[in-house]
Amino acid sequence: MAPASADIDLLASQLPNPLTPMAFLPPDLAFQLTVASYVLVGALVGQIWDILNTLSVDYKMFTRFRIGLPGIVYVISRFSTLAYLLYSTIYESDCAIGNCTKLSKICPWLFTIAHPSTSLLFFFRIRAMYHDNKFIIVFFFLMWLAVVGGSATAIFGVSGLNIGTTKYCINGKLEPYVSAGAIVPMVYDSFVFVAISWRLMQLSTTEDPTLKEGAKVMIFGHNLSAFPKAMLQDGQAYYLSTLGMACMTVIIFYIKSIPLVYRSILGIPNLTLINVMACRVFRKTKFGAYRESMGITGQTGGITGPIAFANPPSHATCTTGTTMDEASGQFEIELGKFSRNHELPREDSASTSKPGEHEKIPSMV
16 A cells, blocks of 8 residues: 555645646646536536526416326426536536546436437427327337437446546546437437428418428418417427537537547537427427417417317318307317317306217327
8 A cells, every 4th residue: 555655645746736636637638628617517507597497487387287298208308407417517527526437327327318308398299290190109209219229328338437546537438329319319300390390381271282382381381370380480499499509519529630528518508408498399388378379368268278289070170260169168279180179168067068079189298
């Protein structure tokens, strides 16, 4: 033990400041890690700010509506992302946590929960919009499993080690295949965006649209009513904002001339942006934010239930609008081939509708 202690004392005596872990690293690497820690703190602060900023909305959402599987996934997505960012910041900042090799595996496991749970929110939307197409549902479920697999590569491709003789940590290994954690979700989001835009295009009032007219519908929402157009624009806002960051994350990761610390630095804010935007779309759908643009307020009771798509009943037409079923007291929003039934308050408690009269379908929220 004496020789080892002597070596440590000799090394410490040669360091300009042996009390800081950065003294054990080359100056350029120490600077890169400092920049990375600032990025981690910024991403963490952004996530915390978004959670606090929407706390009142989340409270109203979960007290007014039934908490189903999508709501549970929403909560898991929010807090697993927060836990991942918080632990990553602690792990790579000036916090002495000890056994870095073992504790480095916690971050990849949290990432494997955070990213797929966020992507699962859009699978629920696809399932609701294509509830009558089992092939599409199975395809996107398999795509979501691919997202899980891509995110799980970090468990095997990332490892940590101690900085010198200290208890401070640094990532020691980053395998090239961990980029699947960004590439696969980017492909998944692209398919989701195209599938939702295609489904909403079917709500266009134009029969047998040409290629040019179809492009106008999918890009600008031409000939779409307020509700599907709002959904289309929300999907565009999510996809366009996250696509740029995801592409930059993947491209920079494979540029060998960039230091390794900087090549992986965008993965953290990319996850934050994806979570913030995906949960924003979920809340707007769940909380009925689209109802204002549709002008459904006041005496109709508004839309206070979850939004889903169903085949219209026999009395409905294939046009976009609203109808009232006098017999059952149900307010119906017709969206071409899709509809959503909402119960309206009645003066009498009696109802002539029979159980099972309306098809039960999965809700996107």
